[in-house]
Amino acid sequence: MSSEAAAPHPDPDQHRPVRRMAARSRAEPHRTATWLELFFDLCFVVAVAQAGRELAHAVADHHLGTGLSGYLLAFFAIWWAWMNFSWFASAYDVDDVPYRITTLIQIVGVLVLAAGVPRIFADQDVTLAVAGYVLMRVAMITQWLRAARSERGSARTMALRYALGIAVCQVGWCLLLLVPDDVRPYLIPLGVIAEVAVPVWAEAPAKSTWHPHHIAERYGLFTIIVLGETVTAATLAMQSALDEHEALGELLPIAAGGLLICFGAWWIYFATPIHGLLRANRQAFLWGYGHYLVFGSAAAIGAGLEVAIEHAVGAAHLSAEAATAAVTVPTALFLFTVWALHSRHVKQGSEQAVLPAAAAAVLACTAAGQGGVLLAGLVTAAAVAVGIVLHTRRA
Structure with a gap:
């Protein structure tokens, strides 16, 4: 057999700006992080740095309770948005133009969140942080809807559950801004529980093919x-x-x-x-x-x-x-x-x-x-x- 015949056939969709968002295989060899994922991580560190800096100032100023609660909330928003993107990308990264643009929108969201972190610590104002977080999560909804469009059966149900669960949570975070400040500390834990429950509920019909x-x-x-x-x-x-x-x-x-x-x-x-x-x-x-x-x-x-x-x-x-x-x-x-x-x-x-x-x-x-x-x-x-x-x- 000639070397030309033995060469793998190129993927016909490889150079298309928009591709079908098909699930990737868990057995895919040599799977590594992409340049976009590395850029994504580096941008998230801006928010991590803000949260750490504000925690340090709060502790040094004898405001341990306020500083710790603000840090736990800010870091949850950073970690959860990063984690959801990472597991989704492991299963459905197609690296086409819509996927890249949506990921860049998520980066904008984390930068808005980072800008809002000092306000969480200073006067418990979560408005800007919630805006940045919701922007990241809405972008994630569009990714799951794209995945659902390409899936069938239980895998499609899983993707739609993700999109619905995330959407409901974001409505909850937006409504949180309308309640009195003294009520918010009691509602925030409910929002956190709802967020972390979404993957468990969504993946009951089928499991995403993370690597x-x-x-x-x-x-x-x-x-x-x-x-x-x-x-x-x-x-x-x-x-x-x-x-x-x-x-x-x-x-x-x-x-x-x-x-x-x-x-x-x-x-x-x-x-x-x-x-x-x-x-x-x-x-x-x-x-x-x-x-x-x-x-x-x-x-x-x-x-x-x-x-x-x-x-x-x-x-x-x-x-x-x-x-x-x-x-x-x-x-x-x-x-x-x-x-x-x-x-x-x-x-x-x-x-x-x-x-x-x-x-x-x-x-x-x-x-x-x-x-x-x-x-x-x-x-x-x-x-x-x-x-x-x-x-x-x-x-």
Whole structure:
């Protein structure tokens, strides 16, 4: 057989500006993130940075309750819109002109959301944030309607359920703007529950054909981006502190501890390939939903480092333990959540105890006051080292 005869036939739809949105196969080889998905992730980091920055300011100003509630709400909107796009793209990305334009509209939505984040923290004004969120979600409705048009049977029912469920939720968020401010805190949790219930309800008739390798890569890439934003936030805070106070001796231990935490967080998250666990919707949903805590805690570490730096130079009027807790609590949450989602499925024997014990030890570092951040970094590094030794012995 000649080489010409053996060459694969080109896809006739490959260069068409509008294509049929057919479901992609879970067995598709060499499935990786696209350039558009990477651009999408980078734009979402703008909103992540805003949420982290506002959390840091709230904690430093003794407004922990307001700051934490605002952060949880803002980060839910960011995470949920990103997550829905990522799983949809894994199943239906056709990379044609309408798909690209709709994705770019979603990017506009997250930028509007990011612009509204400071208002959530300042005076609980959610109007602009809701507008950006609804814009992203309406764009998602059009994607599911396109998928429904190309599907048949139970798969079409699934796509229509997604479109209907998302639409109903967005009507609810718009109505939320009409109720009195003091009533909204009681209604927001209902909206969150409705949003997270949509995929469970929609995929009852049929399962979307998301790709395990692709999903694992998408989550890994976003984890890297969030950790990178944490390093950036801490670096900018340190630069500002040095310019204004020149307190190098107080800042170096925080810098060293922060870097050890970020390096250790990266090492621990990527220590185990996870795509093999994502075989069915039940495991995948728990894993995907659990990343709200992974992403949220990773971004909060950066906010905590900002608080610790401000305390070290006397700009934040908190106790040393409270400033250190701003770093140790999200670090411990990250370690424990990664263990719950990843490590416990592959670790054996004494390996199972490493990350839970490290999380507890990191929390204990809070009592060390200003030196607690460095100690937390050393504990995180020790967890990595112990994990490597135990894994090597088992191998």
